[in-house]
Amino acid sequence: MSQGYEVLEHTADIGLRAFGDTLEEVFTCMALGMISLILSPDSHVSSREKKHIKVTGYDPESLMVEWLSELLFQIYSENFLLSDIQSIEIRVPEHIPADPNGYLVSATISGEKFRTETHKFDLEIKGVTYHMLKVERLDSPEEEPNHKGKWQAQVILDI
């Protein structure tokens, strides 16, 4: 898969847009986009450890915020750097009632603990905002300029 994300400019913060043919792909690309902002390009992260994580949300948007917030916690508090998403599954509820746990992402992430010899942080992300947040299925992706998939997401991160 080619790099399925791009960086968006925002006056005080920074944004990411990700693409994919499935919701899972968009979530994967967004996670990889975020870690690429956080680490300097010469930081090599191996896949020696695996972790399973699960988060829930009301809708695809809140699920995205929870997903990225969980990864930030893993990175900054658990010192666990992400190298890849090994597997990811998203549960979409059949009905859309106002259930905060209706949408669920369940993923196995790989990576390793932060080591000062091989890893360098470039950026501190304070949090994931709901500002200009989008997770959407494109009706006719072919008509979108530079379309790269059927799904598209956009997030602004506070830095």
Added chain:
Amino acid sequence: MSNRWEGPLDKVDRFRWRIPKTYKDGMRVPGLIYMDEEHIDIIRQDKAPEQVANAAHLPGMVGASLAMPDIHWGYGFAIGGVGATRLDDGVISPGGVGFDINCGVRLLKTNLSEEDVRPYLDKLVDRLFRNIPSGVGSKGTLVLTKYEISEVLEKGAAWAVEKGYGRPRDLDMTEERGCMKGAKANKVSDRAYKRGMPQLGTLGSGNHFLEIQVIDELFDKDIAEKLGLSEDQVVMMIHSGSRGLGHQVCTDYLKTMERAVRKYDINIPDRQLACAPLNSPEGKDYFAAMAAAANYAWANRQVMMHLARQTFGEIFKRRPEDLGMDLIYDVAHNIAKIEEHVVDEKNLRVCVHRKGATRAFPPGHPDIPEEYSDIGQPVLVPGDMGRASYLLVGTEKALQETFGSSCHGAGRLMSRTAAKKTTSGMSVQSKLRDKGIIVKAASRGVLAEEAPEAYKDVNEVVRVCHEAGISLRVARMRPMGVVKG
């Protein structure tokens, strides 16, 4: 994609622009932006005014949704936004505070002149950089236990002073005496504790800094004299916040608020303005956790100030007390506080959200240090590292018009990515060196992002505050040495 904002801005006078309540359905109060005629077009360049209008939708808003002259595009509230809500039927919103709870500034003086410091400047900047941990994910020399963190959360700066980091007088010169009432350590999650445990006494990254500055212009000699300040005197400014602990508190409660908005059926135009009634369990819990994070930030700046004093002592081979390193004041610029204000000619207790705005209380106000009762509360405004920073004082006019608030900085003009494209860290460093400013940073990328040209001119921002009367200029400080995260 153009981000230009084309909504209505009605001129009230030379410095005040109103977004009428009729602009959007659901606005409970008008918007009011402080800016002069020459610069009003700058604020139309992005969607910050829309955020001023959005904040006006929050239940219980009184007066106006305000924006200071350093307004720029943020999330939730605009940065530079101020909004007050009634306690009985109003809400509290983490989007009106931000992720970096109690990000703020403190200023301390020395009895040294530029001439005294210049020969030691390189060494001093170097040593400050070494003694005060900075950069992304920086960890302090203090590693606290969970119990100790809970004490920090409830006692704030006083915890640091008790442990020997500073003097009791420092607390008198700190907003809220460095400890916000109502803080509850048990409303802060284990995750937030975990992020905060290794970080007390660390600067962080981005726009946070330690600066050695010299006073290069006095605007009000009487007030300066009362503060013990004169031209050519060296001072030090510290800009930092509540680090990972505050970021995690905001993250946790955004989730709580997302649920509360549905539970209490609150209509808001932007999810980042998610909120809960002040008198609901969710609203009370957020307030208690936010206050706890604010206390962490005050303890953090207190510890860093102590380390800075020791560093000066090491370099000048004198005791810090003999270097006159007294704290002038410490202000919070990302916070929500319960305060009493006059609304529609009646005294009313409200929750004032200041998101990138500084409290600016007038002379005689009961919440300011007694020593300053005849001059007003010091308002500290950091600028970019190439231009200047300011010391102002609060006014009666601010109390009447802006819930006692003023600007908090220069305000960004360029995104960080755009700044990195126009310059490099090396070039910023060498240009500043040519101007006699020594800069040391944990990362070169940060230097480019924080290049002076990425910011609005702080001189203009402060001039607007002064001329509009929401705070008055006392002194301008020029940077000499800068430590960046």
